[in-house]
Amino acid sequence: MNLQRRDFFKVLSAGVITATTSRSAQARPTFKQPPDAVGLLYDATLCIGCKACEVGCKTRNEKPNVHSEIEEYFGVSGVWDDSRDLDSATMNKIKVYKNGTAAVKDREIDGFSFVKRACMHCFDPDCQSACPTSALIKDPVKGYVTYDKDACCGCRYCQVACQYLIPKFEYHKALPELVKCEMCNHILEEGGITGCAEWCPTGATIYGKLDDLMAEARKRLELKPGDRYSFSVHTVDSDEKKSRPVEKYIDHIYGEKEGGGAQYIMLSAVPFQKLGLPEMPETSGASKSETLQHTLYKGLIGPIILLGGMVVATYRSTKKHQTDE
Amino acid sequence: MSKKGSIDVMTGQRLTGLEQKGVSRRDFLKFCTAMAATMGMPLSMADLIAETVGSAKRPPVIWLHFQECTGCTESLLRATHPSIEHLILDLISLDYSETLNAAAGHQVEEVLHNSVKENEGKFILVCEGSVPTNDGGIYCKIGGSTALDIIKDIGPKAAAVVAIGSCASWGGVQSAAPNPTGAKGINQILTDTTIINLPGCPASPYNLLSTILYYLTLKKLPELDAMGRPKFAYGRLVHENCERRPHFDAGRFAEEFGDDGHRQGWCLYKLGCKGPETYANCPIQLYGDVGSNAWPVGTGHPCFGCTEKGVGFTKPIHQQATVFTVTPPATYPDIVEEKTTGGWTIGGAAIAGAAAGAAVTAGIKVAKSLSEQETKDNQTSEKEKS
Known part of the structure; x- marks a missing residue:
């Protein structure tokens, strides 16, 4: 040879x-935005870190509490849900960014900010592209990305493909499933709204048609910091409003163009990269x-x-x- | 109290004066310790307080009432350690108080003016209620003079001025829009004097007692915050010491009065609790000396924000509060969490990536060495042939 x-x-x-x-x-x-896309707008400047959205999420999706270090410390179990990250029982997680003295909210230096991490429901999801068995399905009309446990072969390619590190796997189970936010589609079909938006007391997470949410986000970016504005609570077209001063936003809607666009969009006063959200090109990985x-x-x-x-x-x-x- | 109770069993000592009023040395020291604790001072300070209270000449106190409901006085009357009689007979010399004066009319006016004259620069002035300023201050008159004239006359002669209650601190309920009487707090009238604000509706009597004892013991005013409130009492948010705080952190909220969450004692934030933007020691000091839960949130009603200018009497009761947090909660996960209970993290992905990189590098090296070996082999075989 x-x-x-x-x-x-x-x-x-x-x-x-x-x-x-x-x-x-x-x-x-x-791929472009689905015709009747629905979505979520998360405004970190309104978030008070109360984790009501996590409670709502678990209630609507019947997920168990995660045994935590706090419970370990107090020698109890089942009273305190405190997962450290998204996991196989947690599809929605509030995390905190801290810098220096962390004295003031919504400030990059010596400040802090909350961030709600959950599936972005991309227009062109990498997970769906990587899935060899079509177990991850992007709804052609409303656009949420759902999971079909009967089609899943358990290869977990989606976990490697997702740049937001969203899909989680039930490693501890004999017949494991994949766990990710499916935008409470079972509730949406009945005319309800997502658990996180329904539970959120401040309007930090609101549900609605993606076009309306995007228009609302653009409107907020044009507001003058310090002025009072009536923020909708629960849904973008809600009658329930909460008036408060506007913070100085980063002039960017995260999820508008990231990876070709997503149906979970965010506003923040702290750079998104500091909140653990990756910088993404305008085209999808898929x-x-x-x-x-x-x-x-x-x-x-x-x-x-x-x-x-x-x-x-x-x-x-x-x-x-x-x-x- | 029995005679036996008034003598300290261990030492046989009696505390002159106090024991005749039924206070045992033990009770007295208990009171001093409690006061030291309220002020956030070390317990050894209790001895100093005891010494001061036992020996000092009782400081004269003049208590003026303006536009108010007398709720603060009423609340003080119901304090039990010490009770009001011990306060006014043993700790201070209450020379003038419209609620407690036995005398009336010109007689009591005379007492007031005599006391002010005799103790100029030495007395403690306690003001309860706001001062009306519209139309020459005619909306509140005592003995023919307006509140405005009284405070301007007496205020500068006091050694220390304490504004008790929200009304005296910034105007309270009378200053709420449209504020027809032009009600103002004492610190807006006496702009040159340091005023200790003890807001609250009513103010906690123990915050007043602690302030007075602090002044008597250490001969100086306690450290004040930007709003003129003693830091020992108003240094922390209600939210920070609230017994319902764990429910807030866990996202469990009462949605409406009487619902399941409300019955289970969940957080009242959604019902408009102002705890997250109100500085006060209510959750730890409580009210009325009747034990635990005796404060608004403890009984199931959202905090009203009465100690905070711009919150109490200003924001609607059920409007949600702006959450101030001194620091973000320590137990929350960071943006990048190293430890997880499953799945990928950024850290995990980085390690996996590094491992994959190492494997690739190793592969290239092996391929290279194989190739070199092959060339060498070829060369040797060629040499052998020739």
Whole structure:
């Protein structure tokens, strides 16, 4: 055998170049907003960190409490739900950003802010793209991403694919399922609203049509800090309002363009990266990975070229070997 | 109290004066210790307080009433450690108080003016109630003079001025819009004097007793906050010491009066509790000396914010409060949590990524060394052939 590394890489790179350059014009676009998209708007400046949304979430989705260090300390169980992060019993989690003295809320330096982490319900979800069995389904009309436990094979590709680290897996169970926020679609179908928005006392989390939420978010960004504004509570078009002064927002709606757009959008006075939200390109990961994959394997041209190259290289080196002898 | 009770069994000592009024040395020291605790001072301070109270000449106190309901006096009358008679007979010399004066009319006016004259610069002035300023202050008159004239005359002659209750502190209920009488707090009238504000509706009598004893014992005023309130009593939010706080932190709220959550003692924030924006020691000091839960939130009603200017009598009772937190709750998860009970974290992903990176690097190295080995082998075999 006399295949030189050099020859191998030559052929390999030739194959890759042919495959990628010739087909890039057919890149799959990032999917757009579903026609009747619903969503959630989380405004961190209104959040008081009371965790009512977590209680609402667990009530609506019948998830158990998570045994915590606090319970450990007091020697009790089942009274205090205090998971440290999103987990297989927690689809919605309030976390806190702290800096320095953490004296003032909604300030980056020497301040603090809360953030509500849950599924973003992307327009073009990476989890759905990565799922080999179509167990994760993006509703074609309303756009929430739901999970079908009967289709799931338990490969957990979705966990690796999701850049927000949302899907969680029931490792402790004999017949485990995947756990992620499904936007309380079972309640929405009955005409209700999500548990988090229903429980939230301040209007930090509101439910509504995504277009309305986006318009509301844009309106809030244009308000003058310090002015009073009537914030809707529970839903974007609610009659229940809560008047309070406007904080100085970061001029950005997180989720508007991140990863091609999402149906859970956020406003904050502290940079989103500080709240643990990743910086994302405006195209989805799924569009890139699918373009690459589908191009490489399109009509099996890429693999054939690669295989052909390898056959040629093998043949040539074998021939050379034979002449040497 | 029996005679036996008035003698300290251990020492046989009697405390002159007090024991005749039925206070045993033990009870007296208990009171001093309680006062030290209220003021947030070390318990060793109780001895000093005892010494002061036992020896000092009782300071003259003049208690003026303006626009108010006498609730603060009523609340003081119901204090039990010490009771009002011990306070006015042993601790202070209450020279003038419209509620408690036995005398009346010109007789009592004379007492007031004599006391002010005799004790100029030495007496403690306690003001209860706001001062009306509209129309020359005609809305409150005592003995022919307006409240405005009285406070301007007597105020500057006092050694210390204590404004008791929300009315005296900033105007209280009378200053609520549209404020027809132009009611103002004492500190808006006596702008050159340091005034100790003890807001509350009514103010806790123990905050007044502690303030007076602090002044007597240490001969100085207690440390005050920006609103002129003693920090030992008004240093922390009601929210911080509230017995219902764990329910707030766990997101359990009463939605309406009498519902399941309300019956179970859940947090009253959604019902308009002003605890998160009100500084007061109500949850720890309580009211009326009847034991636990004897304060508004304890009985199931949201805090009204009576000690906080701009909250009590200003914000609607059931309007939700603005939450001030001195620091974010320590038990909440950070943005990046290292320990989880399952699934991926950013830290976990980084470690996995590093491991994968190491594996790839190792693979490349192996491939490289294999390739080198191969070349060497080829070269040796060629040499052997030649």
